Amino acid sequence: MTDTAADARRTRQLNDASPNPKGGYVLYWMQQSQRVHGNHALDLAIEQADTLRLPVVVVFGLTSAYPEANWRHFAFMLQGLAEVDQELARMGVVMHIAAGSPPDVALAAGRDAALIVCDRGYLRHQRGWRADLAARSAYRVVEVESDAIVPVELASDKADFAARTFRPKINRLLPQFMKPIGPGKPPRKSSLDLFDRTDVSRLADRLDVDRSVRPATPLLDGGYSNALIFLDNFIEVNLSRYTDRRYKVENQAASQLSPYLHFGQISALQVALSVQKADAPEETKAAFLEELIVRRELAINHVWFNPHYDAYEGLPAWARRTLADHASDARRPIYDDETLEAAQTQDPYWNACMQEMRATGTMPGYLRMYWGKKILQWQPTPQQAFATALRLNNKYFLDGRDPNSYAGVGWVFGLHDRPWQERPIYGQIRYMARSGLERKFDMGRYIDGAMRRIAKVS
Known part of the structure; x- marks a missing residue:
């Protein structure tokens, strides 16, 4: 059995407007789901366009003001968008990439559309963009869940304490959503001259x-x-x-x-x-x-x-309480942000992690945890440590600035975890030691591999 883009559980109407009866195309505002394959939102736009006997147009809003984004993030994204543009062109679908605020771009592109279909984002600004478009559009705006396997509100109706509370909820629903998207009908080829294909190579x-x-x-x-x-x-x-x-x-x-x-x-x-x-x-x-x-x-x-997902205040109460109890504990050494970012600590393993992160935008998952735990140990306050870890995470990691990043940094400080044996500085927050790395892994081999990966980056 296959899934369909029009599955009502993946789809929700964002405003009370009706479709435009004089619309000349269906607009898909691509923002989060930057792909052709396995894209429920694109497939729904094609389904709707076929029903209305209209072509599909795809628009992407490119904003240089995206929160905390830098050239590393943009370069990777533009490589992907160039491929999307080429695939859509082979399907006869026009893709237009316009500079500007994404909801403004979508609103302008959708002024003569029968309706606008968008994919879903989960962060505060992404949700705000879609709400802004829905509030200002004179015609129907439909949002389609395509990046989470189980739509977020169906999986749970509240912020879950830990994986052990969340797991049974989502596992009950997985069989209903673990279905491939059906092949669908090919889109009608567009002869619209309202939008020009964007030369993605020149956007950089x-x-x-x-x-x-x-x-x-x-x-x-x-x-x-x-x-x-x-x-x-x-x-x-x-x-x-x-x-x-x-x-x-x-x-x-x-x-x-x-x-x-x-x-x-x-x-x-x-x-x-x-x-x-x-x-x-x-x-x-x-x-x-x-x-x-x-x-x-x-x-x-x-x-x-969690409205404070990107702030220290968003951590569990028990975690903030135990860190407050140990806020005055002696910290030796203490490293400022510049020393940490330059990878100039006394810990060679941490330095290698930071160097790999800066050069390649990646780091093994276990070492991400160790990397964050040491920042908590080395900064003057837990609040400053949280801010530093999140800033560096979002600046250098290619997958920074997304739900996994906010949850991952939060986990360092107790999110989705439980109290452990109390110790200085950490209180009841889980501790990770350098000796644990040496006991579990061949850290010399890791450093050698990290240096080779760093050398490959142009």
């Missing part, structure tokens, strides 16, 4: 963005085709050993798909279905799907229901 020169953080090419290049390469390699090489090797920081056994999921360049549903049908032990597939679905969508739950 016109972007007024922070260029101090270099792209991670050729180690990581954006786009659906590159995501497929990583997915296929992971299934073929590492999936069968995932439970044993996923935390082995010296082996790089993870899927490397998080940047592609962040930009919506590949669907989490497609990844999950590919893993589900792979020839690998069931326990290894279950372990990966736990991370991809339960943990990822718990992060979406966090930013959706």
Whole structure:
């Protein structure tokens, strides 16, 4: 059985307006789901256009003012958008990329549309963009869930305390949503001259963005085709050993798909279905799907229901209380932001992590946790440590500035965790020690590998 883009549980009307009876096309405002394949929003736009016997137009709003974005993020995203543009052109669909505030771009592009279809974003500004468009559009605006496998409000009706409370809720619903999208009908070819195809290759020169953080090419290049390469390699090489090797920081056994999921360049549903049908032990597939679905969508739950998801105040009360109890504990050494960002601490493992993060935009998942825990230990206050960890995370990681980032940094400070044995500075927050890295991993081998990856980045 296949899923359909028009599944009412994935779709909601954002305003009370009717379609434009004189509209000449259906507009898909692409923003979060930056892909052609496995895109419920695009498929719904095509379905609606076929019903109305109209062509489809795709528009993307490119804003250089995107919160905390820099050239690394834009370069990766533009690589993916160039591929989307080419695929849509082969389908006969015009894609127009316009500079400006995304809701303004969508409103202008939709002035003569029969209706506007948009995909879904979960962060505060993304939700605000869609609400703004819906409030100002004279015609119907329909939002389609395409990046979460289970729509966020269906998975839970509140901010969940931990994975153990969230897991049974989402697992009950998964069989209903773990279905591939049906092939659908091809779109009508557009002969519209209202919109010109954008030369994506020329957009880079016109972007007024922070260029101090270099792209991670050729180690990581954006786009659906590159995501497929990583997915296929992971299934073929590492999936069968995932439970044993996923935390082995010296082996790089993870899927490397998080940047592609962040930009919506590949669907989490497609990844999950590919893993589900792979020839690998069931326990290894279950372990990966736990991370991809339960943990990822718990992060979406966090930013959706917690209005302070990006602030220290958004941490659990018990975590803030125990950190406050130990706020005056002696901290030696203390590192300022500049020293941390320059990777000049007395911890060679932490320095290697920071250097890899700065150069490549990635870091093994286990080391991300260690990296954040040491910032908590080394900064004057837990509030300053939270702000520093989040700033560096969002500045350098390709998958920064998304639900996983906010939940991941929050976890360092107790989010989605439980109280542990009390100790100085950390209180009851989980502690991670340098000796633990040496006991579990070959850290010399990790550093050697990190330096090789850094050297590959142009």
